[in-house]
Amino acid sequence: MERRLAAILAADMVGYSRLMAADEAGTIRRQKALRETVIDPKIAQFGGRIVKTTGDGVLVEFGSVVDAVQCAADVQAVVVAQEAEVPDDLRISYRIGINLGDIVVDGDDILGDGVNVAARLESVSAPGGICVSDMVYQSLLKKVDLGFTDLGELALKNIDRKIRAWQWSTDRSGADAMLQTARKVALRSSVDKPSVAILPFDNMSGGSGDDFFADGLAEDIITELAREPDLYVIARNSSFVYKDKVKNIKDVGRELGARYVLEGSVRRAGNRVRLTAQLIDAETNRHIWAERYDRSLEDVFEVQDELTGAIYSTLLTKLMGLGLEQSVRQKPADMDAYSHSLRAFGLMYRLTRADIDAAEESAKAALAADPHYARGHVAMAWAHIHRVFLGQQADPLGRLKQARAEAQKAIETDRNDYWSFGALGGAELWLGNHDRALTALERAVALGPNSADMRALYAVVMNFLDRPEEGLANIELAVRLNPHHPDWYLLPWSRSLYLLGRHGETLPLLRRLIDSGVETLPGYLQMIANYSALGLTDEARQVVPALLEVNPSFSLAHVPRYTPFKNPQDLDRFVGLLREAGLPE
Template identity: 45%
Template sequence: MAADMAGYSRLMEIDEAGTLARLKTHRIELIDPAIAKNKGRIIKTTGDGMLVEFLSVSDAVKCAVEIQQRMKRRNSDVPQDRRIEFRIGINLGDIIFDDQDIFGDGVNIASRIEQLADVGGVCITAAVATQIVDRLEVAIEDLGEKTLKNISRPVHLFRVGLEALPGQLDDLDAKRSVGKPSIVVLPFINMSGDPDQEFFADGLTEDIITELSRRHELFVISRNSSFVYKNQAVNAREVAEKLGTQYLVEGSVRKIGDRVRVTVQLIDAVNDAHIWADKYDRKLDDIFAIQDEVTGAIVATLPGRVEAAQRDRLERTKPANMAAYECALAAKVLHHRSTALDNQQAQLLIDRSVMLDAGYAHAHAWRACILGQAWVNGWCEDKDAVWNEIVAALDRALALDDNDADVHRILAAVNVNNNNLTTARYHQERALSLNPNYDLVVVQQGELLTWLGRPEEGLEWIRRAMRLNPHHPERFWSHLGKSHFAAHQYVEAIEAFMHLSVMDYVQHAFVAACYGWLGDEIAAAGHLEKVRALAPHFDVDDFLATMHYAQESDAQHLRDGLAKAEESRRTSPSKAI
């Protein structure tokens, strides 16, 4: 896939700094996540374009359609002469890799047809069209054969229609019925005409979700699931059906200078009826008051479900500096992308947030989380020094605000890592009381119970986290698999691990132990071979030292399963998956 920004030179001449900032925002929020979601890999970038490799033609087309549709939505309130728009070309062909770059006829054709694509459109070759015609629900228009620069033969081209974006939700199992009123908060629309303010609109949405989640009487859909609909025109009834919710919140944010206007409405999605709507016009410093008003009004308006006496308003420390708030939001976006480079940039932003407002507890908590990501993945030179920074950041956050669920969630994780399960349990229960519908807190409760020797209870919490977030991270399946193993439910454990698109050596070790206990020597040996291939110096004692079982019998259970798999590997050395 070749993508290029239309009118790059003109926009740079008009506003170089603003153009680069907006382009970076689109990359962070839309383009790079869309590429990653569709299993693409960026091979080369230029100032205004990029070359991307995909393993599947369908993935490439889905990615291109998603980018162009969402860019169209983002540009809806932007003046024509200020819009950032792209042309995209897709070709199927052989490529040559050399020094992290790609060459070949396939690449050249993709680059040439990208130049023939409409602004905001997608152009594909006949080879691509043949692959997707019966697989994707997109219209394709025959453009005939075209002569391309420096290509000796004519190339048959097609235009991809952008009327419908394929496959928004993969899993209809998201449907469910719950006793408590269920609600989804859709991403607020940025009406400022400035793409740089996307962080602000997204942050307000996240904060409303968080505040609603503090209410035990509500079942709140997680941020990951609601943001699937960002920058899309949605039908309330369809969203309700797919996510299994009764109520839907949607709104918009217009930020002008030091003032902000927020409009919000509550919809009975099942009956497609508007229940309540309001508008808030405030100075920007009052944004947290706006959040409290909106959240309180929604909770109070849910008919017959919530009583005023049940609204236990948990106050949160509010940052004194809005720049600090926005830096923290941008850092979170980068953190969620989970790459070394993005983590490095997230550290810079969260450090600036703390510098601007040393009393902002949430920023200190997220600084610990971002540093923790670097520590776990080995993206730091001095792990001991980084660990000390994590602990210091959490101590500071806790001292500033004892009512932030993320502070206690991260403290619980840190103490589990140190095998201090009693302290971990305190912070975990505190996090759960502060935010009972936060999927990361809920799944962590399941993990902790498993370490404590109560895997059957842990399974219930992990499944609840999956219900809260139908679009949960893949790692939830890994947590489920480990809990099933601890509960001696080997077949169910294997099934859970098999949901992972890629397994690391830890997960292969658990599967090997499962097959060891089941007596399947060939499968046990095969997965242990995978462990050895991914971790050549694998040692059972070192591996068990990374586990956090409170009961020695649980650790021995894993050791015995691995011993059975090792015996199978020795007796059947030629057997591998």
Template identity: 40%
Template sequence: MSDPTVNRRLVAVFAADVEGYSRLMGDDEVGTLKGLTERRAVLDRLIGEHRGRIANTAGDSVLAEFGSAVEAVQCAVEAQTAMADANSGLAPDRRINFRIGVHIGDVMVRAGDLFGDGVNIAARLQTLARPGGVCISGATYDQVHKVMPITFGDLGTQRMKNIQEPIKAYQVNALADPGEASASLAEIDSPPALPDKPSIAVLPFQNMSGDPEQEYFADGMVEEIITALSRFKSLFVIARNSSFTFKGRAVDVKEVGYRLGVRYVLEGSVRKASDRVRITGQLIDAVSGAHIWADKFERDYKDIFSLQDEVTAAVVSAIHPKLLQTEIETSRRRRPDNLTAYEFFLRMMPNYYLSTREGMGETIRLARRALELDPRYGFVAAVAGACHVLSVISGYSSDPKSDRAEAVRLARLALAIDDDDAEKLAFVAATLALNGDCDDSVEIADRSIALNPNSFHAWHGRGTVYRIAGFPEEAVRSQNIAIRLSPVDPLLFQSFNVMGLALIELGRYDEAVQAAKRALRLNPSFLPAHYCLTSALANLGQDAEAQESAGRLLELDPGFTISARVAGRARSKWILEGLRKTGLPE
């Protein structure tokens, strides 16, 4: 039986907590207690005025319930305005800042205390709020956004610890009328809105060496990282002048993200000892505070500029694919009825990585939806073009002639929109090459590298083009660079496959076998890697294994013929000879 002393009701839960309370107490216990007591008096009064009830308190935190979402959010707004006034004359490290979260949910009430998921969600929302800010759930937003003269920032869908379903979150920005300062957050700067693509700020790296000369090295490296990241058109990167306003300051990453209007923050440190230098970096989600990536690099301190270039390439090549994967995971948690062209792009990329019949079809479908919303989304057009030609090569196409024509149309469309996006050019170059146009594709591939020498896609595209154009050594070199730049990239199977085909053309059959096997370990259903392995084994004289590989190829693609799949200028005589040795149909 249920406990008769426990009641359930639907309320607006208000959770407030002091940011950095332990640090404040450690620095000045008496002053912090005095300041907290004064602020609690203001907070308690405002909760009462808005017909709220304080349920639970524990040191620096307050939990209250309201019968109205509007009253709860209005109370939070007024409370933060009052707290900003109280902090105005204090040094930044002595300010007592609350974070507040508000959620409408079902709660259990026992002896006046609140329990249940409704409480837990409000508490988690509180941790998402910036210091001095308010974060509300989607359920709360639905109740208040048309009623209150307040602007809100969309924080996306959040996964919360011990909460089964993801929760939509919003931050409260400011009143629509800045003149109503007495009842608003207007005196707290309204942040820039988050862009509709991954956004990042690179903070100045800390010099941990005690050597002022290392300051110049650290600053120069950060500037190089900012410049390198800015070459990716898929990223929104904060300029150096804005990032460096935080130099020498103890900062809260959430506050940095809020002030600069970015989702991600990269921070790090430099320490030099003797002739070695150690550089650490970590990428943080400024909304949730979660760590996305971290690594350290230790190098000889000889040529300072070469060292900067080397670390920049390592950091940038690690961050870019990680950001895209994080954005894709976030997109999967969003409601499917709230899609934009960018959302369609995020949802199509995992399907493209699969390279299966279903994956290619879904990628093309989602790309069409994205292009309907934004006809100038060049990168989407480029990826869709690649899908059409890969569908032909992989045996998925029911109308190869039509798919090849559509591949060229989309590639040319992407090129016509603009020609300064390295990654888009890489897809365009590979698509045109796979359709037999090597003259244009070589020039486009080289331009892609010139625009962004830190891009996996640029080097992978160049390797693909150069192999088809008859330069297998350059193809192997390009793919090696691509793999080094992004050693965990979801498209590595394509790089290993292109490398394997180029190695066959160079007569390095044993290396080709290893490359093809690595491609198939990453993607067992990728048909081009199967005919790469089959040809390499046959050329190597391993007839039994070659026949077995050919059998697996025909199981995956019963309609396989050499002329249909290994088409165009990609048909090198060494690859063809290997396939013919196994008796595969012409």
């Protein structure tokens, strides 16, 4: 028997029988077109030999692991892009598995364990993705610029041993797989220090208008806990997934990577507030402590401070033996200012035009109640920035200057609020003042090392400073801190990958961003640039009308305002890719 070492690629169409039943002639025609125009030419380009084909699959032998994986990545990126506009129930996609192993040559056919493993890896791959064995992955290190996620050791059908596998994906399910992997990392990362999730307090007042108040109390506690570097704090978006749901604390702890969970309720009646809270060990479901507070509305900040102090004391002092040092927070002169600012921040998490309109009105109301309240100025600063970010504003420069002024007022009033420095950094960045933006965000991260949002904002600055490796590291940390993160995290994440040349990996993230309903010009710009970078000019051009619907007067001249690259070469390349897609000069 002739034997040799080879890289084996096994590919198979997802849902072939279902597609044939739904549209036999159309499926055959499109499958044939994909073979003739994409798959077979790519295999030839990378030196592969087609061993055999079936109606829905292909087995290919390569002499090089690098060539096999690069061929697969190019094929998947192009196929996913070409099929993106096809209805979900008719869309063609492929799973690909690649293994490096010893094969037995039988004429034109190849046999053996190496081939069997490749076929089994293909069966567990995500649609639109590539699943490779650990031998393949180790052979790729520092040779291809693709990001794989570790699937661990898998028990594959009819394989007598577990196979460690790695996944790369470029479709929607691929994005989900990437997010799930990040969440698994979060679970592992929380072992070395106490981890706590603050669930949204149940609103017992009965009125929907008190929801913002109840949510704000929990969010403020999260904000204060995020200052402590020796405590792992789950971010708001992740813990608030459980709002208005029946909660199993063990499941919550496992899903969020939190050893401890705080839950409670709020009842507001006139000028009185009753707040109950209990801290639970999620592993044992044991109550560590519980407390009830009956106070006047003006004392709500003292209640928050007592709660954060109790959590600090219990988790850090008693369990970890660490000392505590809490900063002094500014309290508003009028409680209406506090309520309005809570509503403003709650609305801005949604990042749509209607919500930003309402958030700005709430910020104005907060400042009308207390012109010196720092969080009111922060809310107003972010409202200005979001208007520019969404492409809404005829005078973006004026809005950004207003945002900077509001952030500076907030800092003058309260130098311990990391959101103030985050807003200042955002305003300075989009004003083109990169060094000032970096200084502000460094201060924000120092004040809130556990704030996922500050880490994500820091990633934004790193990317535009042409430091995408640091950008990617910070956005990955943000995702660990906030497993159920807001959709805007996908933009700095995709931009880091784009700047690192990992264009195919950005597509699922950008599709997820735009599908979420977030109305963002930078998201459309990044998607157009990525399509162009992949050579998918037609797909890039199809995105242009959606961008112009958001801002009909947009042109290439406006690009630097929304993508303030410090490196002129980065900006020139980005504009060139947009120009290829036909964006007006």
